[in-house]
Amino acid sequence: NAGVTQTPKFQVLKTGQSMTLQCAQDMNHNSMYWYRQDPGMGLRLIYYSASEGTTDKGEVPNGYNVSRLNKREFSLRLESAAPSQTSVYFCASTEDRGDEQFFGPGTRLTVL
Amino acid sequence: GENVEQHPSTLSVQEGDSAVIKCTYSDSASNYFPWYKQELGKGPQLIIDIRSNVGEKKDQRIAVTLNKTAKHFSLHITETQPEDSAVYFCAAIDYKLSFGAGTTVTVRA
Numbered sequence: 001n002a003g004v005t006q007t008p009k010f011q012v013l014k015t016g017q018s019m020t021l022q023c024a025q026d027m028n029h030n031s032m033y034w035y036r037q038d039p040g041m042g043l044r045l046i047y048y049s050a051s052e053g054t055t056d057k058g059e060v061p062n063g064y065n066v067s068r069l070n071k072r073e074f075s076l077r078l079e080s081a082a083p084s085q086t087s088v089y090f091c092a093s094t095e096d097r098g099d100e101q102f103f104g105p106g107t108r109l110t111v112l
Numbered sequence: 113g114e115n116v117e118q119h120p121s122t123l124s125v126q127e128g129d130s131a132v133i134k135c136t137y138s139d140s141a142s143n144y145f146p147w148y149k150q151e152l153g154k155g156p157q158l159i160i161d162i163r164s165n166v167g168e169k170k171d172q173r174i175a176v177t178l179n180k181t182a183k184h185f186s187l188h189i190t191e192t193q194p195e196d197s198a199v200y201f202c203a204a205i206d207y208k209l210s211f212g213a214g215t216t217v218t219v220r221a
Contacts, residue, residue, distance in 0.1 A: 103155030
């Protein structure tokens with residue numbers, strides 16, 4: 001099992017460009033999450049999907065959109081990137097809400 | 113929503129000594145408290161967790177304690193080793209996982 005995979009690992013964008021971060025899990029988990037990690041701020045939840053077909057906003061959703069494509073895949077889209085979105089992005093999945101979350105290796109995004 | 117505070121932000125210990133990290137949470141409905149370890153360039157990995165019906169849990173050199181009345185929980189690492197150097201995050205869950213800001217632990221040889 002690969003667990004949670006994310007692509008790309010690194011990305012540099014110019015302000016205003018768009019891109020989609022991909023996440024997939026092979027553990028048959030119901031719930032998937034997108035976090036951003038900034039120095040001194042821990043991980044903050046952007047969006048989550050409690051089950052296939054549902055998505056909800058987290059703590060910092062502005063400037064992002066998500067798609068739960070199927071049970072395995074959960075993508076995060078930046079429509080018009082801003083320098084404030086420079087961060088490391090982590091995808092995670094869990095069988096159910098009160099269970100261990102498994103994290104992917106992260107995507108390091110720089111917006112110039 | 114849940115608010116998790118974590119202290120200290122940095123911790124330096126001599127190899128073989130103990131390390132303690134403390135967290136407080138705000139939502140009394142939270143019932144699951146995991147601890148994650150993050151090594152440089154990697155995603156967080158669960159090292160231990162505790163549920164609200166348990167006061168203490170141990171796994172080899174790692175232990176977690178929970179005081180639901182006071183709304184705080186702590187991570188204890190005994191006999192620290194260089195490989196324990198990492199960033200540690202506490203978290204609490206009500207409808208979603210809320211993380212503390214992290215503690216950078218450095219174990220000096």
